[in-house]
Amino acid sequence: MDAETPGQLFEISVTDAERDQHVLFPETLRLATLLLHTRGYVILRGGMPVQIAEEAAERFRQIHADCMASREGDGWWQVGHQTKAVFWERNHRWRIFPKLTGAFANEWILANPFALQILEQLLGEGIYCKFVSSDTCMKGTTLQSPHREMGGGNTWEAQSFIVNVPLGVCGLHNGPLEVWPGGSHLWRNELLRRLEVNDDVQDGRNPEFEWFATLFPSRKVELFPGDLLIRDPGLMHRGTVNESEQPRSMLTISYFREGFTHDYGNPEHNLDRELWEMLEPRVKRLFAYVFEGGVPTVRPPSTSPQMTDAQVSPLWED
Ligand SMILES: O=C(O)CCC(=O)C(=O)O
Numbered sequence: 001m002d003a004e005t006p007g008q009l010f011e012i013s014v015t016d017a018e019r020d021q022h023v024l025f026p027e028t029l030r031l032a033t034l035l036l037h038t039r040g041y042v043i044l045r046g047g048m049p050v051q052i053a054e055e056a057a058e059r060f061r062q063i064h065a066d067c068m069a070s071r072e073g074d075g076w077w078q079v080g081h082q083t084k085a086v087f088w089e090r091n092h093r094w095r096i097f098p099k100l101t102g103a104f105a106n107e108w109i110l111a112n113p114f115a116l117q118i119l120e121q122l123l124g125e126g127i128y129c130k131f132v133s134s135d136t137c138m139k140g141t142t143l144q145s146p147h148r149e150m151g152g153g154n155t156w157e158a159q160s161f162i163v164n165v166p167l168g169v170c171g172l173h174n175g176p177l178e179v180w181p182g183g184s185h186l187w188r189n190e191l192l193r194r195l196e197v198n199d200d201v202q203d204g205r206n207p208e209f210e211w212f213a214t215l216f217p218s219r220k221v222e223l224f225p226g227d228l229l230i231r232d233p234g235l236m237h238r239g240t241v242n243e244s245e246q247p248r249s250m251l252t253i254s255y256f257r258e259g260f261t262h263d264y265g266n267p268e269h270n271l272d273r274e275l276w277e278m279l280e281p282r283v284k285r286l287f288a289y290v291f292e293g294g295v296p297t298v299r300p301p302s303t304s305p306q307m308t309d310a311q312v313s314p315l316w317e318d
Contacts, residue, residue, distance in 0.1 A: 010035055013045040014114060022113040032230075033118050036161070040185030040235035043221065047115065047228035048108040048165070054225050057167040059103040060096075060249055064136055067096055086269040091203045092140040093239065094247075097133050097269035100279065104132070110253065111282040115163050115230055119255055122158055126258025129286040130160070131265030134167070136249040137175040137242045144238040145206035146180065146213040148199045150254065150262045152234025153189040159260040162231050165251040166223035175242035176220040177229070177250075180213060184236035199236070223250065255286075 012032050018024055024032065035042040066080040067087040076088045080096075087096040098104045107113075110129065119127055150160055170176055192199055199209055213236060220240065223229055231237070233254075242248050254265060267290045276284060276291050288294070 010039065011043040011045055014047050018114070019046065019049065024114050024117050029117055029121075032114075033121050036118060036230055036232070037122065037158075038183075039181040040183070041179055041181060041221075041229060041231040042118070043223070044114055044228040044230070045224075046226050048112060048226055050226040052103070052106055052108045053165065053167070053227075056103040056106070056109060056165070056251070057225060057249070060098065060134065060167045060251075063096060063098050064094065064247060064249065067094065091142055092138040092242075093203070094136040094138070095133055096136065097131065097265075098251075100132060100270045100275055100283075105275075105279055105283065107280050107282055109165055109251070111280070111286060112163065112228060115228055118230060119161055119163075123161065123255060123257040127255050127286070128258065128289055129267065130254045130256050130261065131267055132270045133252045133254075133265060134249055135239065135252055136247045137239055138247050139242055139245055141175060141239065141242050142203075143241055144203060145201045145210055146178075146199075146236045146238045147202050147206075147209075148184070148187070148234050148236055149202075150233040150264055151189075152185060152232055153187050153192070153199075156186075156188075158185075158232055158234075158257075160233055160254060160256045160262065162233055163251075163253045163255065164223070164229040164231070165253065166225060166227055166229075167249040167251060168225065168246075170221075170223040170248055170250055172220055172222060174244040174246065174248040175240050176222060178218050178220050178238050178240050179231070180216050180218045180236040182216050184216065185232035185234035187234065187236075202238075 012028060014024070018028065032042050032044065063080065063083045063085050066083045067085055070081040071078060071089065078087055080087060083099065085096050085098050087094060100110065110132065116127070152160070197209065198206060201209065221229060267287055271287055271290065273291050276287055
């Protein structure tokens, strides 16, 4: 492990030895887990071999091109003609659910040994994957409103985490994710709802919450092929503006604690039984509930009858 000095960036560089052995050494695991628990996110530099990240990026460019060519109007849940990827586009932001084959079936991506080592400590061994999506922001994007998502903050104990895998450089010039690490993942939805705070607008404007976010320090996250960002969905964050001519893409993979779920994201956009049967055992296990029945039964109770996640954001419509 090479960790930044406290007070600096709090990134962790995975060593060659850890990558060779597919395991974080105890000191690294401890710090990464602590950072994720306390700050709501952790970056693992070199969390997967660069070549695998680049293969995925290349395949994703083909999928994105297919979705752009297949698009008809503004409908949700369209399907790429060649790649069968489910997608939609809003405000120059594409949300694409790739099929989990080829580069996207790779264990380093879907069952990343380092991410799972950390997440199994925080979510338990029954952890499962709810969906594999992606975010592509293009020139013309607008600044999103700061938001929190997927029920993060419904309970004290985290019920889910997101792993972002950059598909190319996600730098300061092309729409980096902005995060508010000062404990925003610990804000309780019950109180926010009671005080009528809406923290769930993404692509529209949300003046009160945008103002509120200015009271806290934020950071723009730079990610490079081979890195992983692991974040609590309750962490306040937003997509920023892509000033470059090139699309900026990253995978968004969501993992849940056994027994918990959320309305958003459908694993059957990523897999059918035939594709699932072909996955490596460590990946297959994460989706077994879809084809063998079981796990995701409990959605944390909504804390307010007026404002559930499903009601406030069109992106939650399934
Ligand atoms: O594309 C990104 O940078 C992330 C955007 C985002 O946070 C979202 O759409 O929820």
